[in-house]
Structure formats: C-alpha cells, structure tokens
Amino acid sequence: MTEQTQVERPTTYDVHAVQDKWLKVWTELDPFRRIDDGSRERRYLLDMFPYPSGDLHMGHAEVFALADVIARYWFQQGYDVLHPVGWDSFGLNAENAAIKRNEHPAEWTYKNIEKQAESFRRYAISFDWSTRLHTSDPGYYKWTQWLFLRLFANGLAYRKASAVNWCPQDQTVLANEQVVGGKCERCGTEVTKRELTQWHFKVTDFVDRLLDDMEALKGNWPDRVLTMQRNWIGRSEGAHVDFRIVGVEEEAGSRQARPAAEDEERPERVDATPASGERPEKVTVFTTRPDTLFGATFFVVAADAPLAAQLCAAEQREQFDAYREQVARVTEIDRLTEGREKTGVFLGVFTVNPVNGERLPVYAAEYVLADYGTGAIMAVPGQDQRDWAFAKKFDLPIVRTVQPPDDFDGEAYTGEGPAINSANDQIDLNGMDVDAAKSAIIAYLEQAGTGRGTVNYRLRDWLVSRQRFWGPPIPIIHCENCGEVPVPEESLPVVLPDLRGADLQPKGTSPLGSATEWVNVECPKCGGPAQRDTDTMDTFVDSSWYFLRYPTPNDDTQAFDVEAVRRWCPVDQYVGGVEHAILHLLYSRFVTKALHDMGYLDFVEPFTALLNQGEVTNQGRGMSKSLDNGVDLGEQIAEYGVDAVRLTMVFAGPPEDDIDWADMSPGGSLRFLQRVWRLSGDMTSEPEVEFSGGDVTLRKMTHRTIAEATHLVEAHRFNVMIARVMELVNAARKAIDTGCGPADPAVREAAETVAIILSLVAPYTAEEMWERLGHPATVAKVGWPRTEESLLTADEVTCVVQVQGKVRGKLQVSPSISDNELQRRALAELSVQRAIGSSTVRKLIVKPPRVVNVVLE
C-alpha cells in the first residue's frame, strides 16, 4: 500500500493484509489439533469429505463455513474436538481427465488435492491437519480391501449373475442407488441393462435394522433424509401366495418335457432357476392385497425374469422369444413412462387360484418387474389399475372384490370398502373391510399351506464391482481349482498396476485386465495358476468407513484402532449435502452395522446427528458451466475477503435452506465487518479493566446476547445468532458515540464479546479485533464468554395493552409488577380509554408483565 492511499483511507480495514498476517500465525500455532488425553470431553465433527475435482467452489464454501461454526463453538466451549480433513480421491473424474491428458489419474488427483488444501487453509476451516487422508493412497485402500475381505469372510460379499445397470458412457455397471430416473447419476446417460456376474454387498441382510434404527435418528437427522431412506428401503406388508401350474389341456403335475434346445440358448440363466427341463411345481407371488385374491383373473410374470422362460410352453416359445427381445431393447427411460401401453404375450400355461380353483392364463409382460417381489403377480384388474389396463387390452375378465362407493366412476377401485364376491365353502370375506379381509385370508392361506403373511422390500444388495481403473482393486483371486480365493491379509494392499492415458480407455471390461503380469498370479491356496479379479470397487466403498479411519489415520497395522474409535465415535455431528441421502449415508449405516456384528464397533449408527446444508444457486438455478451462471469462490474472496464470504453464507438464512447468491450481499457483510473492526479500535480503557463498573444497560445487552447466542448456535440457528451480534455492535457503537463513551468498561466488554462470538464465523476479523483489544492470539480458543445471572434480568419490560385484541397502548413496567397495579396502569392509559370509549368493559385479561387485554360488551 502506498503512502498516498494510506492518507486517503486512514481507517480502512484491509482484509487481505489481515488474512495474510493471521494465516501465518495460525499455521504456526496449529490450534485445532485433537488432544485425546482424556482431560476433556471429546466431540467429533465431520464434514462430508470433498472430491478433488478442481478447486473449492461456492458449495464447499457454504458447507464448510456452516460446519466450522459448530466446530469452533465446541473449541470455545473447551471440548477436545476431532475435526478431520481428507479427500475422497478415487473416482471417474480423475480417470477421464487422465485419458484426456494421457497421464496417470494420480497426477490430476493429487494436484487438485494440494490446491484444495491450500484453499481450505486460507478459508480458515478449523481442521486438525494431522488427520489428513486420501482414499486413493495405498495406505488407505489397503484397508478398504481389508473391509471387503471381512465382509467376504462373513458372507456379506458375494458374486452373482443378474441383469445389472450399465452406463454406456462410463462403460461400467452402477448400483441401483446410482441410477436416478433411469439415468447415470454421474454423467446423465440413459442406463441400460446387462447380464453380468458382479460382486455385491449383502445390504438386504440388514434391511430391518436399517429401518428400525432410524427411530433413534429422528430429531437429529433431517426428516427428508429419513423419508428418502424409508422410501428407498420400500417396506411393504403383504403375503406370498402359491399357485399351482397347469398346461393348456391338462391338470397340474403332468408336465411336458421341454425341448433341450431352449436351454442351450440361455446357458447364463441356469444359475438362478431350477435345473433345466424341470418345471416348478408352484409359482409364488407377492401381493399387498391378499384380500383381493378371489378377484385374480390372470397371472403375469416379468418378461425378463428367468421364470418366464421356464414357464413358457413349447408352442408359445417363438412368440415369447420375440417379445423378450423386444422388451430388452426398451430403455429404462421409456419403460418408466407413465401411461405406457401394456404389452405382453401368453405363455401357454395356467396357474390355479388356490381359493377358488379358477384357471388363470399366464402372461409375460414388461410391466411386471423381475427384481421386485418374486417377479410374478396375480392380476386383479378390478382392484389394480395396471391390471385393469392389461385386462382391457387382452380382453380378460374383470371381477370386483371390493365394493366401490356409489359415486365411483373410475376403472380399477383401489380404495376402502366391503369385500364382495369373495367366498368359498371354507372362508367368507364378504362384508369385511380391507384390513379385516387381509387378516382373514392370510390366516386361511397359512392354515391351508398355500400362502403366508410376509414383508417385501424394494432395497437390493449393493453392487460394488466397477469396470474402471481408479479405485481399489477387489482383493480376490480366481483359481480354477479353488474358486474365489481371498488375497491373504498380509499381501494387502493389492496395488493398482501402473496404467495411464490410453490404457485406461473404457472398453466395457476393466482396464486392469490388460495388465497381464499383474493379473496372472499364483493361487494363494493351491499355488496353481490363477487370475486376480480385474474389477475395482465403487468409490462409495471408500467413503463408507472413512470416519473410522480419522482417529488413527496413519496406523499401518490396522484399518482403525478399536479403542480410539470407541473414544471418538460415533460422529457427534455430520454435515453435508442431501445428495448422499440414500447413497453414502445408507452404505455407511450398513458398514457400521456389519462391523458392529463382527465385534469391532460398540455402536450401530455412524452419525448421531446430521445437518444438510442447502444448495448455493445463482439466479434461482444451480451453478453450471452450461448455464454460464457460475460464481467463482476465488473471485468472491478476492473481492470481499474470506470472512465476508463466510459471514454471507452463514447469515443468509437457516442452514438447510438454499442460498441464491444473486440475492446475497457479501458487500453488506464486509461493511459490517469493517464496522466491527473500527469498534475494536475505539476503546480507551485498558485490557485489564474490570467490567463490573461499566454501564449497566450495555452490560445487560452484552450478557443477554451471550445467553441467546449460546442457545442459537446449539439450535443451529446461526443466522439469528449473527443478527443478535449485529444488534450488540449497533448498541456498542451508539454507546461510544452518544452514550457512556469509549472509556466505559462496558464498551470493552461488548467488543470482546463480539470478537469471541464472531470468531466462529469471521475468524480473521475476530483475531484482528482481539489483537487491537490488547490480547494475544488466538481468540479461537479463549473460551466461550460466561453470563452473569444478575445481568440477565431486565429492569423494565414492555407490556402491551390491547382492547378487543388490538394493540392500543404500551407500558414500561417492572417484570415483577402485580396484577392489580398492571390493571390500574393499563386502564389509566389515555389511548386505552379512548379505545374503550363509551363501551362497557366485560372482562379483563391481565397477564403480567407481558399483556393486558380489555374485552368489551
């Protein structure tokens, strides 16, 4: 800064100089390291760790600013805080960048990590930098592989063939959770199906606990996340009902053998179905409406389910094959289109309705899903709209089993009502309401052995194989003699081979397969020739356990230290975006439960409390390159400084609400910080002065602000907390200029209070203030201010006097004023007298010291 500008702007707060100055000091002080010596109560605050694509952006600026308020508040409260930092550094972006630049994905990855690390330091997040980890380090993914092997050893990781989601763009399979609206969550390409043998984690083993344990999260997790998980798990109560199978002209049991040729055409299907040539004796369906069983008039199996091929009669084979091919060509997107016309083909067989012996023609159709329930349904067109549409198209009979109301003019009736047409010589549901009829029919089916009450889930097992390079190799060796052989723990990590650039070009199978030397190994069991599994794991596996690694991030003898994890975990407060509601959060919950059952953890939920910040948008839309409405964090910081950006994020509104940057005023934030900074230079009292002799009115305001700020931070109502601090700043300003003056100790007390509270949000300004107030660094750990009880009670409060519920006057009264005194003073008010006029007072509501209401005749 030149002499000239010094003269022109003598009292201007130079944010960038202040930033540079304190960043150096803090780096040396390193004030936010966990102590972990048992001297203080421990708290674990976790931000969802960033993915290193480019530099930090506005979204990061929001979430880390919000979480940092909590972390810094905990530091001020004297807790031993674990606030770790790390990077979710495996993943497709790095790989695609590497192909484009003809280099190794690690180059792009670690360069970006360094960039983000530097930005984090400047952004002054209170991280414990000694925790730093990267999931792409062999020292980390060694233990991701260990986790895989533990799951494998406990029967929770297995390989199966199925029709899986395939992204043609990324050339890899995807988990169900990564398919959003039929499109790849990452690149937006329409997902297709492929028949592949892939590794899965058995999430479904935990389905009831994933659901039930959410009870304990209620109130501490956002409702919408719990709802999303509940929806995703998709629990529905109903029944399994067994149907016998009969041919066109024959009774059950006497089946024709099918031509052998059929099975040769579909060798990949044998694993999921009974041995070829055999016919199932019965087919089971899942239904949530067993009460409508008497109304079943036909039967549908998913066209792409093995069951359909198995049931199909020889004479219908040709038609069925044609239909199945047609269905396979339909993309997920088209299939999901609402009101899509029903298609299907008769399979040449019938099932027998167990309650009335009716023969139901069996169809294959695409509207029945292969991977939900049993892949087969009993069709009740009278009570199900989809079945109705199919029945109309194929001219099938429709029977109502629930009486619709008289004014019902729809097609299928899905509402409540008394059962009709639902009786045989052993059971009579007629007249029962839906719930009663369900119970009755289930009891009947169970007793008859043709069905049972059951619960069905939408949740599928987690598909973890990926045909891409930049992830942890699956630590399995395939041996012709021994099958799937786990890599011995002492041989971990299975380090990625050195591939780069064009080697990584996606081609539908894993790039690892081309690293011949890497692939071909000895079987650890028999020593014979064997091959490594060439797939890598989904990056969500890396992040499903990282919170366990942070207490001991550099331990090369174990994934995590059981004792350290016992001390720090579960995470007390997790902060991150709602986009992970059913991906990362569900997987982490699963892994936690699995590790708990293996005896490693003494808790079953990883994250005690969860805060979802909103999204930062610009002009009402998410920032994106294609919309060209991106706001650059670096530019914002260059213009307004770190503190003003942080303050704007935190003051914008409730943390969970979206922030439209176009509606925000970082300039206003900066002005406030300048006012605050100026305030700290206006004291004329000494740093050691006793506050007790200070101006009582201002002192009361200061202490009320402390009390409120405490409560507001804990309730995560940071925007209101800042409003209270602003009020205190305004009051202190007024006190200096036109009140008790700059020498009064109360003014110093107010300024110091502002500095400490503001250290949660605007650390640079707070530190600079603290120094100007005559104190050594760092304000971040001086301790949360204490309130004095005697200063929290007001001398006077405003009492509102209403007439007929309308405010007609205000009184300044003592908080301890009596009923009689308050009533007397209220009625003596001129404005109140005028409002009453000539009317008669019927009733007086007197609630000292807040309100008096005069009720007239």
Added chain:
RNA sequence: GCCGGGUUGGCGGAAUGGUAGACGCUGUGGCCUCAAAAGCCAUUGUCCGAAAGGGCGUGUGGGUUCGAGUCCCACACCCGGCACCA
C-alpha cells in the same frame, strides 16, 4: 398416487399462543465533499389522512381462544423423495 417439507414486505429472512416484519439487503431523502467513493443520520408492508390517528395485512376457507403467522379441520399452490414396486 404415496411419503416428507414448505407458502410472512421490493429481496434474504425474524417472531416460548401475547407489539408481525427483528437483523440485513435494496430504495428514498439528507449530512460530509469542489465532485465522487467510503462513512454517517433519517426513512422504507399497504391503504385513508396535512397531521394526530385509523383501516387492512403472514397462500385460501372454516374452527378453537380474551388473543392465532404460531394450535385444529378442509383446500390450493410450491419444493424434495419414491413410483407400472403388485
């Protein structure tokens, strides 16, 4: 369709059943200045009124209450999730 959340000035948002609009942004007027920027002061829901003062106001319609943005019932709209899920 099912589940969850919401609807308050020009804008972001405040309000244990008791002063609706705190705090801030924007706008307007003024001070300072040769001028501008910065800063400071006043004002800023709406209608009537010169003013004093008064009427109306928290998506809509009912209800409970001395008193409702807040509680209850019904509805509309918006956002998010799930969805040919049987």
